[in-house]
Every structure is written in structure tokens, then in C-alpha cells.
Amino acid sequence: MKTFLLIDANSIIHRCFHALPELTTPKGEPIQAVYGLASVFLKISREDPPDYAVAAFDRKEKTFRAEMFKEYKAHRPPTPVELISQIKKSYEFFDVFNIRTLNLAGFEADDIIGTLAEKFKREDDLRIIILSGDLDNLQLIDENVFVRTFLKGVSETILYDEKGVEERYGLKPGQLSDYKGLVGDASDNIPGVPGVGPKTALPIIKTYDTLENFYGKAKKMKFDPVSSSREEKLYKKLLEFEKQALQSRDLAVIKRDIPIELGPLKEFSWIKPDSVKLREYFQELGFKTLVKRVDDKPQMATDTGRIATDIPGNAVFFKDADAALKTEKSVTESKDALKIGFGIKSILKAFKSQERNFSPPYFDLGIAYWLIDPDLKKYDVENLSKRGDWPLLYSSARKKLKEYELENIFENMEMPFIDVLSEMELRGIGIDVEYLKKLSRETEVKIRELEDGVYKVAGLKFNLNSPQQLGEVLFKKMGIGVKGIKKTKKGNLSTAFENLETLKEAHPIISLILKYREFFKLRSTYIEPLIRLVGDDGRIRTTYVQTGTATGRLSSQEPNLQNIPIGSEWAVKLRNAFVADNGFSFVSFDYSQIELRILASLSGDERMLEVFKRGEDIHTATAAGIFNVPPEKVTAEMRRAAKTLNFGIIYGMGAVSFSETSGLSREDARRFIDEYFEKFPAVKNWQEKVKEEARTFGFVKNPNGRRRWLFGAVSANRGVAAEGERIAINMPVQSLDADIMKLAMIKLYKELGLRKWRDESVRMLLTIHDELLFEISDDIIKEAIPLIRDIMESIYKFSVPLKVDVAVGKRWGEMGK
Structure with a gap:
């Protein structure tokens, strides 16, 4: 059976434009949408090559649907200039690929595809496959017409037939437009019937098949004028919006008979393009990875490879540690060669284990994309490579880091921090x-x-x-x-x-x-x-995940040494299993109330600032304020409630959570929160400002520029919006806390190295949130403690002083001041 491929060009180009990292030609022109289009078609032409092919385009003129309903697609923002230029370039792409293009003023690409499918689907021994970036064309499916669309991004596709549509929607393809008549389509601004969703619409269409059948029946029903049953209310609403429902259905219907000259099937015959011409075309656009695919070579580069001339500098990509270890020293030890890869920390550890040098500068793609979008679930090669090959990922990441003003954090914090973590992980802690x-x-x-x-x-x-x-x-x-x-x-x-x-x-x-x-x-x-x-050497080694949280804090795994219990008798016994080497002592350096000091500084609240400047206990001062008693009259229970509230405010905690955590009634919890903001009004003002920034820009930043996207803050769903606002309040404080710890660790790593203390006399072992645990030689402990404390307390300038508490002991559970 032969195949006729109908390409919904605009929808695919739009999808590629938004799904792929930014990419430019050697001339600096945006090109990622065309790259995606070419990649998709190369895959299809290899796996399921068509016998006939055509690409249908939208046109900029107003369509008959916009004439019918002026709000049709009116909510969409203007098409970006970068996308318009690529739509134009896609015509050139289809010409190189020997694919005919069609467009018609007043109609959309879907209508051209619908007309093509209707005309040719009865041809003998022919199946029609529609390739589209959205699901609008599913209504055209029948026994001879299929739709191939994308699952995620542009690398995975799914082929829909009649059964597939019924499994997804519970409806036949021909019923989908009537279904949209009721539920509408937000992407095209088709209104449907207000308040009618899938749960209501689905049984109606399944029962009556068409809107005409339903309304014919509904108009004959008699209702009790005083009845208020749910069913009668629904039917009355549906009748009230009958005209809108029918118009919405008509807007959703794809035309199958538009006046366009098509010619016979043979005019759409597809001939595989000349490989030389195709390679030249890809070279011109800078699609070096696609050139390899034309040559039937693997898509990914070899384990190491020089980046082509479109990426500046003497740079090398490493797939993994094994590949890096096989590379000549002149590259791995060069301070001029940029080392690009996924999981640079693993490579560093492999080199250090063999007492070899792997010199900076580094560019860890996973960490770069984590900074750009810290709420992605995975930042490894398997997941990021779905967006494109490494040169594409690198160039896009570079551009995004600059655009989002994240270059300083990436280059001066996150990349140097890899060295610190790799050494800590290799060293481990004694058990x-x-x-x-x-x-x-x-x-x-x-x-x-x-x-x-x-x-x-x-x-x-x-x-x-x-x-x-x-x-x-x-x-x-x-x-x-x-x-x-x-x-x-x-x-x-x-x-x-x-x-x-x-x-x-x-x-x-x-x-x-x-x-x-x-x-x-x-x-x-x-x-x-x-x-x-525990290892054969009696030490246990955790792995720190640099991209494990959206705020920049580290997480620890295999084992998690950040959640070792503390406080109880048996927790102390457990911690006593961690022991310092002979001639060494454990020394803990713990930032005191750092998040509240950050909150005071960011909000500028005068009362809170004064508490810290005078060296008073913030929890006692808070308790005195909300319980209206002198500080000396504050009880342990009062202080405990104030402490819960202080830290809860940082996390956007409401009255319900405060009540459950503190044991107070909800009424008292609400009253205490109100009194808290009366005592510290600038904190409330700052929180409202942060929430407004999240709603306005869709993200929040800390003073260093680290950002987190929070589109949920503008959600119409109040629950989703509230959660987005809660995250917005917490992010600047917690992320700045994480940044301060990282900056301190980097400076300590360098200073201890300069003094030749690192590893020999002073060993940074663990980081547990706001605490650093060292193993320090007893010979220099009195000299090392003030040095480390001074560096940690002076690493970041605030309007309040940073304070570090120090504890010493031979076992972790026996630490004393």
C-alpha cells in the first residue's frame, strides 16, 4: 500500500519553535524551527517514506472563521519575528526536499488537508497520513486516513487511527467537532457553552451523536418552571446557548471542499532529494548533526569531538568519564580548552581517583539547563538529548544564560562548586x-x-x-x-x-x-x-546532587547524610557512629538563623533588623511581640510557637498550617499571624511585592539573579495560584541561603588550598543545609577555627551580620561549644 503524507506545516513549525532550544545559522539567523522540521522529516523519510507528499500552510489574510466570529484566535499574541522568518525559510526546506506546498487565502492549512484527504482517500491501495503538530485533524480520521502527531517535544510521535481516537476521547472522530461545540477550544478561542466541560459534553455526544439531534430532542422536553434540579438547569443553559454551541461547532469543523486546484495524485509524487544537495543545504544552515544523518552516520557525535566553527573557542565535548579518560592530556589538562558535558563532577572524580588532572573551564550542560529552568525533573544526557544534539544544547544554553542574566552564577558559583563537591564526595566521612x-x-x-x-x-x-x-x-x-x-x-x-x-x-x-x-x-x-x-577503608561516601532542588540547595543521596536524626538520645547515639580520624577532631560551623537574617535584610524591616544588630534572640523578641510580654517573661512554650511562626513565615505558612504545627487553635493562629505582621510590617510589604512580581513576570529572582519560573501564580485556579505565591515568597530567601553556603565553600576550598591545609590538615566533609562539618588536625585546630568562621561570616554583605556557631568533638554526636 502506498502512502500520501499531508503535512500541517504551520503547526509543526510552531511546535519545533517552542519545543527546541534556540539555534541560529552561521549568519546569526534564528533557525531551530526549521532544524526541528528537517529532523522530523528525516526520521519519517527513513522509517516510513511516503510515495506522495504535500505541505499545507496558513496565510496571513483573515480566514472565513474570523469573518464568522471576530474573536476567533484573537487572544493569541503576535507571531514572533523570529518565527515569521523561519516560516518563510521552511518553504525553501520543502523545495530542497522535493515536497509541493499549498496555501489558499481565506482558509487554514487544516482546510487544505481536509480537502486533500477527502479527494484522495478513495484511491485504490492508498493510505493517507496527516503529520500535524496538534490534534485538530483527528476529526478527519477514517479507515483510510490516519494522523501522526507528537507525544512530547518533537522526537516521539504517535499514529492515531479510529480506535486510537475512541480510546483517547471516548468518541468517534466524526463526533469531535460537535464535542468542541459544547466544551469549546481555548487554544483557538472557541467559546463553547459556559460551564460545560468534558464530563457533561461526553455523554451528550455519545447519546445523540450530533448537536442537531440533541437540540431537536431538548426542545421537546418540558420543564417545571419552579424546578431547580441540576439536570433541568443544565438543559436550560444548553438551550440558552444553542446558537453559540452550533457556531462553536462550525468553527471547529475542518472544511473538506474548499475551492483549490489540486490536480491528479501523481503531481504530489515524492522523490528522495539528492544527498549532495541536501548536505550542502544543511551545511549552509549550520545543521552539522543532520549532515551526518544524511550520510547514514549516527546522530550523536563521538565520545569526544571538537565543536564545529559555529561554536567559539577551543572546546571539547565529553559524553562521560570513560570518554574523558581516553582523551589525551594536552586536552584534559589544558586551561584553554572548554570541557563540555553532562555530569562534569563524575568526570572530575574519575580523574582525581587516578590522580590525574582535569582542568577547568567546564560547561556542565545539565547544570546550565537547571539554572535556566530549575523545575525540570531530570537534567541528564538521556532527557536533555531529546531536545537536540550537544552543539545545539550548548549554543542554546549559552544564549539563555546570557538572556536570563545567569552567566555570573553559572561561571563563578556553580562551575567552581563542582571541584568542591567532587573532593568532598571522594573523601567521605569515618564510620x-x-x-x-x-x-x-x-x-x-x-x-x-x-x-x-x-x-x-x-x-x-x-x-x-x-x-x-x-x-x-x-x-x-x-x-x-x-x-x-x-x-x-x-x-x-x-x-x-x-x-x-x-x-x-x-x-x-x-x-x-x-x-x-x-x-x-x-x-x-x-x-x-x-x-x-561503608567502604573497605571505613569511610562512607554520599553523592551530592547539585540540581536536586529548584532553589539551589543541595540534596544528598546514597546515603542521604543530610537527614541523619538529631536531638533525641538515640539520635545522638547514631551520630556517635561518625568518628574523626586519629589526631583529628570534627568541627561544625553552623550559620545561626541565616534565613531570618536574610528575610530581615531583603524586607528592610527596621524592628527585625534591630533585633539582629543588637544580638538578641529573634524568637524571644518575636514571642514578646505577639504575646505582649517583656522578653524576660517569655516562656519556652511561647518561644517555641514564635520560632515555628518565624520559619513558617519564610515558607508562606498560613493559619491552618501554623495551627497544626504549633498546637494553637486556628483562631489564635490567625491572630498571631496578624500580630506578627503588625510587629514586622515591612516583611508583609516585601512578601506582597514578591507575589506581585511573580504574577507580573511569571518568575522571581534572588539578589544574585537566580530565578524560578512561577506561572502558577497567575493561574485562575485559586489553589494553584496560592501555591505559586507561597513558593514565590520562599524562593528568594532559601535560594540566597544556598548561594551564601556555596560561595563560602568555594572560598574555603581555595583558601585552604593556598595554605596547603586542604586534605592534609583540614578536610571539608559534609554540608547539611546551613552547617559545614570539617575534620581538622588537632595541631592547627585553634588556628583553623577562626579562619573558617571569619570567611563564612564575611562572605556576603548584609545590613545585618552573619553569625556562625562552632562546635567541636571526636564523634558527631558529642559536639560541644
């Missing part, structure tokens, strides 16, 4: 394995004792780790009261920690269960994994 094994045995005994205690009180044995079984025992068998207990998504009473915590006074078994969970988690989550992961 007393025998002590840890002893602790494991002790916790196992405690777990068994608590387990037996629970069974004795409950009067039966059951799986304590099964929430369902536990719930049945507590709430059904034992009849413990359930007032205020939340339910799970499945409707069962929740046995989560916060629920059981509220029941501690209801029955002695609750305290036993909570204690059991504490020991079970201590052993299963921390003790046993640490024993398994």
Missing part, C-alpha cells in the same frame, strides 16, 4: 562499624520489646507495619476515639504520625506504637543502610 553493629543489635532488642508490649496491650499479634491492620486494631477492636482523625485516599482512618500524636493521651498503646516506629525507622532507614554502604 565506627563495630559501634554501628552494636547499635543495630541494641535497637533490634528494643524493637522486639516494644513489639511485645504492643501485642500484650492489644491482646493479639498483628503486622505492626501494616497501616490497615493497625487501624483495624486501634479503631475497631480497641475502640479508640477517632474524632479529628484524618482518612487516607482509600477512605481508611489514617495511622500516620501526626494522627497518632494527637491520640497519645487516649490510650497507652499509642506511645508504644510511636516508640516502636522510632526504633524501627532508626534501624531500617539509617543503621542498617550505613553498615551496608
